[in-house]
Amino acid sequence: MASAQPGPAKLGEPDLILVRYGELALKKGNRGEFEKALARNLRQALASTTKAEVERQHGRIFIRPERRCEKAARRAAEVFGVKTVSPAWVVASDLEAITAQAAKLLDSALAARTQSEPVSFRVRARRSNKAFPLNSSELERHVAERILPGPETVKVQLVDPEMTLGIEVRDRKTFVFLDRFEGPGGLPVGTLGRALCLLSGGIDSPVASWLAMKRGLHMGYVSFHSAPYIGEGFRRKVREVVRALGRWQYKAPLFTVPFADIQVAIRDQAPERYRTVLYRRMMQRIAERISATESCGALVTGECLGQVASQTLENLTCIGAATSVPVLRPVLTFDKEEIIQIARRIGTFDISIQPEPDCCTVFQPSRPVIRGRLEDCLAAEEQMDVEGLVQRALDGTEMELLDHEGGA
Amino acid sequence: MTTVYLDNAATTPLAEPVREALAPFLGAEFGNPSSRHALGVRAAEALTRARAQVARALGAEASEVAFTSGGTEANNLAVLGAARARRKEGARILIGATEHPSVRAAGEALEAEGFDVQSIPLDEAGNLDLQAAQALLTPQTVVVAQMLVNNEVGTIYPVARLARLAREHSPKAHVHTDAVQGLGKMALDLDELGVDSCSVSAHKVHGLKGIGALVTRPGTRLQPLIFGGGQQGGVRPGTENVVGAVAFGAAAQLADDRCEQTFEHATGLRAQLDQGLKTLSGISLLEPGTDRMPSICSLLVPGAPAEVWQHHLEARGVFVSVGSACQSNDSSVSPALLALGLDADRARRVLRLSFSALTTGEEVQVALDALGSLAPELEGLS
Numbered sequence: 001m002a003s004a005q006p007g008p009a010k011l012g013e014p015d016l017i018l019v020r021y022g023e024l025a026l027k028k029g030n031r032g033e034f035e036k037a038l039a040r041n042l043r044q045a046l047a048s049t050t051k052a053e054v055e056r057q058h059g060r061i062f063i064r065p066e067r068r069c070e071k072a073a074r075r076a077a078e079v080f081g082v083k084t085v086s087p088a089w090v091v092a093s094d095l096e097a098i099t100a101q102a103a104k105l106l107d108s109a110l111a112a113r114t115q116s117e118p119v120s121f122r123v124r125a126r127r128s129n130k131a132f133p134l135n136s137s138e139l140e141r142h143v144a145e146r147i148l149p150g151p152e153t154v155k156v157q158l159v160d161p162e163m164t165l166g167i168e169v170r171d172r173k174t175f176v177f178l179d180r181f182e183g184p185g186g187l188p189v190g191t192l193g194r195a196l197c198l199l200s201g202g203i204d205s206p207v208a209s210w211l212a213m214k215r216g217l218h219m220g221y222v223s224f225h226s227a228p229y230i231g232e233g234f235r236r237k238v239r240e241v242v243r244a245l246g247r248w249q250y251k252a253p254l255f256t257v258p259f260a261d262i263q264v265a266i267r268d269q270a271p272e273r274y275r276t277v278l279y280r281r282m283m284q285r286i287a288e289r290i291s292a293t294e295s296c297g298a299l300v301t302g303e304c305l306g307q308v309a310s311q312t313l314e315n316l317t318c319i320g321a322a323t324s325v326p327v328l329r330p331v332l333t334f335d336k337e338e339i340i341q342i343a344r345r346i347g348t349f350d351i352s353i354q355p356e357p358d359c360c361t362v363f364q365p366s367r368p369v370i371r372g373r374l375e376d377c378l379a380a381e382e383q384m385d386v387e388g389l390v391q392r393a394l395d396g397t398e399m400e401l402l403d404h405e406g407g408a
Numbered sequence: 409m410t411t412v413y414l415d416n417a418a419t420t421p422l423a424e425p426v427r428e429a430l431a432p433f434l435g436a437e438f439g440n441p442s443s444r445h446a447l448g449v450r451a452a453e454a455l456t457r458a459r460a461q462v463a464r465a466l467g468a469e470a471s472e473v474a475f476t477s478g479g480t481e482a483n484n485l486a487v488l489g490a491a492r493a494r495r496k497e498g499a500r501i502l503i504g505a506t507e508h509p510s511v512r513a514a515g516e517a518l519e520a521e522g523f524d525v526q527s528i529p530l531d532e533a534g535n536l537d538l539q540a541a542q543a544l545l546t547p548q549t550v551v552v553a554q555m556l557v558n559n560e561v562g563t564i565y566p567v568a569r570l571a572r573l574a575r576e577h578s579p580k581a582h583v584h585t586d587a588v589q590g591l592g593k594m595a596l597d598l599d600e601l602g603v604d605s606c607s608v609s610a611h612k613v614h615g616l617k618g619i620g621a622l623v624t625r626p627g628t629r630l631q632p633l634i635f636g637g638g639q640q641g642g643v644r645p646g647t648e649n650v651v652g653a654v655a656f657g658a659a660a661q662l663a664d665d666r667c668e669q670t671f672e673h674a675t676g677l678r679a680q681l682d683q684g685l686k687t688l689s690g691i692s693l694l695e696p697g698t699d700r701m702p703s704i705c706s707l708l709v710p711g712a713p714a715e716v717w718q719h720h721l722e723a724r725g726v727f728v729s730v731g732s733a734c735q736s737n738d739s740s741v742s743p744a745l746l747a748l749g750l751d752a753d754r755a756r757r758v759l760r761l762s763f764s765a766l767t768t769g770e771e772v773q774v775a776l777d778a779l780g781s782l783a784p785e786l787e788g789l790s
Contacts, residue, residue, distance in 0.1 A: 228723035229716050362712050362789040 011108040014087035017063040017073045018168070018175055022083035022185060030191075035061070037188040038081045044250040048404065049075045058128065058170075073181055080214050080248060081191075082183030086166065088175040093129060095142065101176045102165055103147040109163065109178055110153060120157035121148075127169035139167060187216030189249050195328065196291040197300040198283055199223045199238055199254075201358035204302030204331050206241050206348035207339050211330035212300045213248050220294050221252060222287050224259035229360035237356040239402060244347050246404025255290050258396040259283075262389050263363045270380040273369040277315050278380060279359075281322035285390050288323040290397070298326045304339065305332055314371040321374055409725040412771045416612075417559055417589060417704050417762035418729055422655075423614035429658035430616070433651040441648055442639060451650050458657030465664035466587075466606060467597035468623045474644045475621050475653050479588040480510035481633070482607030482622040483553075485644065487514040489630035490582035490605070491523055491551045497580045498548030501525045502541070504555050504565070506744035508586055511553050518551075527747075528554060528570075534696025534748050536565050538573065545577035552581050556601070557589035560731055560744050560760060562704030563697030564594070571602035582628065588612055588620075592663025592765075593703055594671055604628050608660070610652065614764070615659035619652030663765075670765040674703035677763050677772050681705055684776035690787050691779060694758065696748050703763040706731065707779075711787035714759040717779075720786065724778040731758030 021038060039054050039061055046052045049072050052065040065072035069087050077085040089105065091097040102123070113119065125139040134142055143165075148154050168175040195217045197209040209219050223238045235256060242254050259279075266278045287299050303319075305311060320327050331339050343349035369376075413421070433454065439447030441455045459470040476482045491501055503515045505527045515525045526544050531537045536554070545552070552574045556567050571583045583603045590596055592613040598606055605628060609620040622644070624630065636645030663670070678693075685691050690710035709717050714730040721728055731745050745755040761775060 228719040229712075231715070231719045231722065360712075360716055362716060 011089075011104050013067075014069045014073075014177070015064070015090040016088055016175075017065065017069065017076055018086045018088045018177060019061040019063060019076055020083045020085070021061070021081050021183075034081070034188055034191050037191045038079070041079050041081070041188050041190070041250070042076055045075055045079050045247075046072055047250075073179070077181035077183045078247065079188070080184055080186040080216070081188035083185065084183055085181045086175075086177040086179055088166075088168075088177035090173050090175060093132060093169050093172055093174045095133070095139075098139075098167060098169075098174050098176060099143050099146050102143050102167065105176055105178050106147050106149075106154075106165060110149070118151060118153055118155045119163050120161040121154045121163045121165070122156060122158050122161045123165045123167065125167040125169065129169050129171050132169050139169070143167065184214065186214035189213050189216060190218040192216030193298075194218045194220065194294065194296045195298040195300050196220045196222055196287055196294060196296040198287055198302075199241060200302060201234060201237060201241075201352070201356060202302060203343050203349060203352040204304055204307070204339055205300075206245060206302075206352060207334075207342045207346070208300050208302040208328075208330045209245055210248065210342065210346050210348075212328060213245070217298075217300070219245070219249060219252055219300070220255070220290075220296060222255040222257060222283075222290055224257050224283055224286075224358075226260045226263055226358075226360050226363070227258065229260055229263075229362060230357060233356045234358060237351060237354050239400075240351045241348055242402045243404055244351060246402060247347070250404050252402055253294070254400050254402055256398045256400075257283075257286055257290075257393050259393065262393060263359075265384055265389055267363055269383050271376070272365045273367055274372065274376060274380055275363065275365040276310055276368045277318050277372045277377060279363075280319040281377060281381070282386075282389065282393075284319060284323040284327070285386070286393055286397075288325045289390065289394055291325055296325075298328050299323065300328045300330065302331055303329045304334060304336075307336060309370055310368040312370055312372075314373070315369070318372040318374050318377050321377075410774075412726045412774045414761040414763065414767065414771065414775055415727050415729050416764035416767065417760065419611045419617065420614045420764050421766070422616065423659060423662060425662060426614055426616075426655050426658045430651050430655040433654050437650075439650075441650060442637070454654050455648055455650060458653040461657035461661040462608070462621050463623065465591060465596065465660040465667075466608070466623050467599060469626075472598075472626065473621050473623050474640045475619060475648055475656070476607075476644055477618060477649075478611075478620040479508070479586070479607050479609035480620075481644075482609070482620045483508065483510040483584075483586055484514050485622050485630060485633055486582070486584040486605045486607060486624075487511055487551055487553050488517065488633060489643075490584065490628075491518050492521075492631040493629040494550035494580065494582065498546075498550040499523050500546055500549040500578075501551045501553075502528055502544055502549055502574075502578075502581075503551075503553045504528050504536075505530050505747035506558050506560070506563075507553065507555055508559060508588070511555070511586055512743070515553075530696075530747055530749075532749065533698070534561070534563055535698055536570060538566070538569060541570060542573050542577060545574055545581070547578060547580065549574070549578035549581045551584065552578065553584040553586070555586040555589075556596075556606075557587070557593070557701045557704070558697075558744065559589045559704070560742060560758070561694055561696050561706045561748060562589075562701040564590075564699035564701055565697070566699075568600060568602050575602070589701065589704065591660065592667050592670065593674070593701055595667055596664075598623060598625065605630075610656035610659055613659045613663040614766075615656045616652050619649050619656050621656070666765060671702065673765060674701075674763050674767075677767060677769065678702040678705055680769055680772050681761065681776065684773070685779075688776075688780050688783055690783060694748075703767075705761045705763075707759045707761065708754065709757050709759050709786070710783075712789040713756045715756070716789070717759050717782065717786055720782050721775070721778050724781075726775050726778050728775070729760045729762075731755055731760060 091101045123140040125136045439451035441452035459473040584605045588609045591608045605624040611617040694706040
């Protein structure tokens with residue numbers, strides 16, 4: 001049996017993960033609720049990485065992962081509402097212990113470096129324990145003087161250094177850390193209420209949903225399925241999108257609405273050029289009805305001004321007029337490239353481009369109307385049993401709760 | 409609603425005798441065929457038996473069978489392996505115009521490696537243009553790959569005649585055939601085909617997915633695609649998929665034992681389909697080529713794209729497949745259908761019904777009835 005040799009100043013796994021949050025601190029009135037939501041979201045996010053305890057304390061959240069600390073920290077840094085995340089070591093609030101831990105941390109970071117030129121470095125200290133003998137800048141100087149190996153390896157640089165060693169002195173314990181992972185900002189999902197996103201199968205609507213989640217909305221999803229004109233492959237694709245977005249919301253309801261009858265009715269009874277606008281008006285009506293039963297305060301769509309010829313202000317107005325619920329269009333003014341960039345980053349792009357059409361070619365008008373007029377929409381719908389079509393679609397709607405799958 | 413499964417060219421259900429044959433290998437018989445103890449030896453013997461069963465279906469020897477992860481790997485191994493082993497002898501490759509993507513894509517990979525890849529054209533009737541093939545066969549041609557049965561429209565290609573031409577004009581060439589759609593549906597014999605290698609797949613003959621085989625003539629030179637512990641003579645190393653192989657052996661034997669009846673049976677079903685379609689105006693049976701595999705029937709449907717027909721049939725419990733998806737981009741159009749002279753619009757109207765030995769006349773009638781009831785609704789759409 002080989003015995004483990006205690007190496008000199010060996011650095012173990014971090015003791016915990018320090019989570020800092022930004023904007024929350026501004027929300028004085030309901031800050032407690034925001035923190036609670038953030039802690040809950042962190043717990044759910046980490047479930048796919050490791051078992052972990054999440055604890056709230058004085059404007060910080062601490063995570064104690066069972067294992068995979070670094071991975072857990074990176075995962076925590078994806079949760080909306082998180083500003084930064086640091087894996088940290090905990091020592092007694094004692095000058096000697098703090099200095100010793102700081103030295104170990106710096107040594108191990110320097111040992112891992114491959115470049116030979118000196119690294120720019122600073123110590124940044126904070127203390128909430130005002131009884132601590134040194135103030136913040138005295139502590140910074142005290143530690144730096146004792147741990148710095150020499151100018152050939154480390155040079156002090158107070159502004160924008162490559163390496164910052166952090167020290168946070170609390171009552172009895174002090175946190176020492178080096179890494180700081182940037183979080184996505186935003187607000188914890190669920191703190192601003194609920195919304196229902198119309199998922200089309202394209203690139204835009206998942207991005208719209210992500211942006212809405214980022215601002216604290218808890219999302220439900222509705223998709224419209226033209227079976228038997230299109231196949232089950234479309235439903236699989238939509239599920240995959242919802243699961244991918246589950247990286248930020250963990251669990252979400254997906255409503256699948258049978259839509260072929262409505263498309264047939266519109267195709268047979270309405271002016272061909274108005275088909276697309278009328279389909280979308282029906283979708284919004286149905287989504288509004290679902291949002292009411294799901295306590296959703298808004299609809300979210302991936303509509304984007306001018307992305308296709310028919311996405312005009314006039315058509316958006318016609319479509320929006322079908323519902324009285326607010327319609328949020330987070331990507332309305334984005335360029336296609338900007339949307340694609342986000343879609344790639346959040347992992348929905350590759351799913352969205354799978355060749356599973358959301359609408360059968362037989363329903364597509366050859367020349368969709370560019371500047372639709374609301375009175376024409378209303379006139380066309382007068383010929384149809386709108387309420388009956390909506391009701392039958394709702395009767396056939398299926399709901400499923402989808403989890404995030406695939407881990408961190 | 410009863411399910412009528414008419415997509416047997418895509419895959420087939422596991423046959424009951426096959427399930428029984430493989431069962432012990434999911435339980436007590438878990439040995440590694442390379443182990444020297446009794447458990448391992450029993451696994452090795454089972455593997456040899458399975459090889460013999462697959463070999464027998466192709467008139468080959470057990471030692472000539474290398475199990476692979478499926479038809480795709482077998483085709484890759486043959487085309488890439490033969491070409492790379494002959495790099496110094498020539499750089500020309502000849503592949504069929506309607507090959508499965510696993511052959512076509514292997515050809516593209518070789519092109520990137522500097523090989524000159526040519527395609528064997530079809531004539532207007534959908535037959536192999538042997539005259540054109542002959543002109544393309546040169547002494548520098550090192551691989552000729554031609555499928556035996558077209559998986560989309562069922563044409564049986566004269567591989568034996570092509571192989572003879574290849575021997576004559578390209579003596580250095582390795583001749584490969586993809587017989588995935590032929591196994592168990594027609595009598596196969598490697599000698600009669602005159603090829604150096606032949607790929608087959610288990611799940612097309614009521615075996616399991618994830619296993620196939622490349623059957624090669626003795627002395628065939630192939631550069632392996634993967635490297636490892638020397639199993640299967642080093643051609644395809646890695647601990648063998650014993651469960652899959654045992655199931656494949658049983659399935660191949662079953663399929664081969666009744667391949668002539670299966671062919672007859674499918675001929676009857678096809679005639680029934682053809683007869684029934686005559687009363688349905690607008691739907692026609694594609695009949696490219698002189699010889700055809702009766703179990704693969706391609707229909708040209710009117711009006712809506714084939715994909716719409718497919719999903720409507722599915723809603724009535726009838727499972728079929730389409731030749732090309734109804735996307736607007738041309739990349740989704742099957743190159744094989746284009747090679748048959750169909751334009752992109754017609755290629756999107758090809759619906760494939762494929763039978764197995766288990767398909768019944770009643771099922772074909774259900775499909776016909778469903779097509780008949782859908783026609784009024786779908787033929788007017790575009």
